[in-house]
Amino acid sequence: MKTVVSAQDVWKSYDAGAIAVLKGVNFAATEGQTVALCGPSGCGKSTLLHLLGGLDQPDRGLVHVNDVEISRNRGALRLLRHEVGFVFQLHNLIPDLTLQENCLIPSFAAGTDRTEALARLWHLAARTGVSHRLDQRIQKLSGGERQRTALCRALMNKPRILLADEPTGSLDEETSGTVFQLLLDVVATEGVTLVMATHDRGLAQRCDRVVEMRDGRIHEPGSG
Amino acid sequence: MIFLKLILTNLRRHRIRSSISIAGIAFSVAAMLTVVTVLQGAIGMFSGILSSDSEIIVFERNVSDLFFSNVPVTAARDIAGWPIVLHADPVLFGIVSSADHPIITCFGVTPADARIRKATWLQGDHATFAQHADDVVLGERAAEFLTARLGSQVQIGHRNFHVIGVLKTANGFEDGGVFMPLSAAQDFFHKEGSSVITIKLRNKDDATEFKNLVKKNYPNLIGLEDSEFTQSYSQFKILKATAWAVGGCGLLLGGLGVANTMIMSVFTRIREIAIVRVNGFSDAQVAAMIFGESAVVSVLGALAGLTVGTCFLYALKLIPALHGYVDVAIEPWVVLIVIALALITGIAGALYPAFYAMRIRAVEALRFE
Numbered sequence: 001m002k003t004v005v006s007a008q009d010v011w012k013s014y015d016a017g018a019i020a021v022l023k024g025v026n027f028a029a030t031e032g033q034t035v036a037l038c039g040p041s042g043c044g045k046s047t048l049l050h051l052l053g054g055l056d057q058p059d060r061g062l063v064h065v066n067d068v069e070i071s072r073n074r075g076a077l078r079l080l081r082h083e084v085g086f087v088f089q090l091h092n093l094i095p096d097l098t099l100q101e102n103c104l105i106p107s108f109a110a111g112t113d114r115t116e117a118l119a120r121l122w123h124l125a126a127r128t129g130v131s132h133r134l135d136q137r138i139q140k141l142s143g144g145e146r147q148r149t150a151l152c153r154a155l156m157n158k159p160r161i162l163l164a165d166e167p168t169g170s171l172d173e174e175t176s177g178t179v180f181q182l183l184l185d186v187v188a189t190e191g192v193t194l195v196m197a198t199h200d201r202g203l204a205q206r207c208d209r210v211v212e213m214r215d216g217r218i219h220e221p222g223s224g
Numbered sequence: 225m226i227f228l229k230l231i232l233t234n235l236r237r238h239r240i241r242s243s244i245s246i247a248g249i250a251f252s253v254a255a256m257l258t259v260v261t262v263l264q265g266a267i268g269m270f271s272g273i274l275s276s277d278s279e280i281i282v283f284e285r286n287v288s289d290l291f292f293s294n295v296p297v298t299a300a301r302d303i304a305g306w307p308i309v310l311h312a313d314p315v316l317f318g319i320v321s322s323a324d325h326p327i328i329t330c331f332g333v334t335p336a337d338a339r340i341r342k343a344t345w346l347q348g349d350h351a352t353f354a355q356h357a358d359d360v361v362l363g364e365r366a367a368e369f370l371t372a373r374l375g376s377q378v379q380i381g382h383r384n385f386h387v388i389g390v391l392k393t394a395n396g397f398e399d400g401g402v403f404m405p406l407s408a409a410q411d412f413f414h415k416e417g418s419s420v421i422t423i424k425l426r427n428k429d430d431a432t433e434f435k436n437l438v439k440k441n442y443p444n445l446i447g448l449e450d451s452e453f454t455q456s457y458s459q460f461k462i463l464k465a466t467a468w469a470v471g472g473c474g475l476l477l478g479g480l481g482v483a484n485t486m487i488m489s490v491f492t493r494i495r496e497i498a499i500v501r502v503n504g505f506s507d508a509q510v511a512a513m514i515f516g517e518s519a520v521v522s523v524l525g526a527l528a529g530l531t532v533g534t535c536f537l538y539a540l541k542l543i544p545a546l547h548g549y550v551d552v553a554i555e556p557w558v559v560l561i562v563i564a565l566a567l568i569t570g571i572a573g574a575l576y577p578a579f580y581a582m583r584i585r586a587v588e589a590l591r592f593e
Contacts, residue, residue: 094499094500101229105505109503109504157504
């Protein structure tokens with residue numbers, strides 16, 4: 001299977017090197033794979049996700065997305081609009097906008113035709129069960145609906161990689177299970193590679209692969 | 225659509241702040257429009273006096289103000305005799321005061337002058353003009369504020385004059401002025417010549433030839449076509465520059481208001497900017513969002529300012545003391561310049577906020593509550 005996202009000997013620290021978060025991480029995920037990054041708080045899961053999605057740059061090392069090196073290539077970040085989608089623990093939706101408007105933001109950013117974008121949204125909304133809430137403002141949605149909305153938004157530009165940072169962390173157990181199953185179903189249908197940071201071992205076990213992180217390093221057979 | 229919604233949502237979210245910013249631009253625009261239009265109107269009226277039934281003005285070279293210009297009587301007579309000239313009318317301008325009115329414009333003219341020949345005589349008869357040295361004709365508004373009518377005696381300066389007519393003209397300066405025979409004006413103002421000679425040519429195409437003749441025969445005088453005079457007269461230049469400077473200062477203050485609003489806007493929506501960035505907004509798109517918000521404020525402010533300014537000008541026109549002096553002829557180019565300046569001001573005010581917004585790091589900002 002082809003590798004779609006990888007990190008090679010990636011280092012990252014904050015406060016001018018005082019806080020070392022990633023210490024020579026090597027990681028790769030292949031096409032359509034679901035990978036759970038597990039580990040205690042502060043072990044570097046979120047930081048690794050941010051680097052893989054181009055939201056941050058490593059101090060050292062290389063990050064490739066679909067064979068394009070993105071860590072030193074600012075121009076490549078433009079490509080990521082189509083290649084990578086994000087889902088966060090806090091849904092990070094704009095409260096004054098409706099569900100539909102929130103979901104159309106990535107399409108607008110990528111310059112997608114509005115009709116095409118709406119068709120995509122209606123498809124995803126039906127798939128995630130929020131079709132009836134399209135015109136509702138975010139404040140009026142439940143926690144589960146907000147996270148489904150965030151999932152729709154992340155998939156609007158048909159990314160090949162979905163990076164999820166504790167996607168069900170703010171939901172109750174029942175909703176969490178439902179939303180996570182939906183996430184797995186949708187990424188499977190769409191053929192998307194999922195890399196997810198989570199504390200929840202139960203959810204992690206439902207992924208194709210579980211990667212343990214501790215103290216800024218990956219502890220997985222065959223990884224650094 | 226989404227882009228516009230993002231812009232408008234933030235303006236709606238902070239209605240009072242947005243309204244204050246719009247009001248700042250509006251009052252600046254209104255001030256600029258009012259000052260520029262009033263002065264343009266005043267300049268237009270003064271030019272109108274000079275260009276009444278004439279194409280060229282001859283006056284003393286290098287004078288800062290036409291009131292100081294002295295054109296010899298002999299020159300007026302000589303020029304009137306040139307074959308290419310249809311008529312040459314010497315006019316003497318003077319400023320006098322009466323008991324209650326510190327400034328009254330006086331026009332010393334000949335009976336043939338178009339200013340009184342073509343005016344509507346409300347009282348009196350044009351044929352009686354210049355028969356006696358102490359005869360004057362009043363503009364309609366001058367007759368009102370001097371409470372004079374046909375046959376009245378009016379005190380102008382230290383002398384009493386006999387009113388032999390009342391004129392109605394469309395020009396505020398003329399309407400509030402006093403017309404006296406040229407010789408009487410020369411005596412009154414202790415001048416031997418006139419301030420200007422207004423020239424009507426037989427053929428307009430001879431303007432260049434006429435100006436060259438003046439230059440050759442009277443090196444101390446200068447002949448300018450009406451449009452040239454309006455553009456080159458130093459007093460007009462000073463007035464225009466002052467008007468735009470006053471308006472510009474107003475807009476600068478409005479721009480600072482916009483800058484403050486936009487900085488606050490960016491600071492209060494750091495998380496929102498981070499969200500759009502994570503969802504693919506480029507630096508340019510983030511900047512455009514901030515500039516767009518500023519442009520909406522500026523355009524709304526400009527439109528409100530144009531409305532307020534226009535109403536204010538009409539209100540000024542209704543004030544009896546200003547009757548005839550305020551011409552609410554808002555030039556389209558003035559409107560365009562005012563809107564453009566408001567936009568530029570708004571965009572300039574958004575430069576730093578946009579730069580700041582572009583530098584927001586999504587990862588850190590998403591942690592920002």
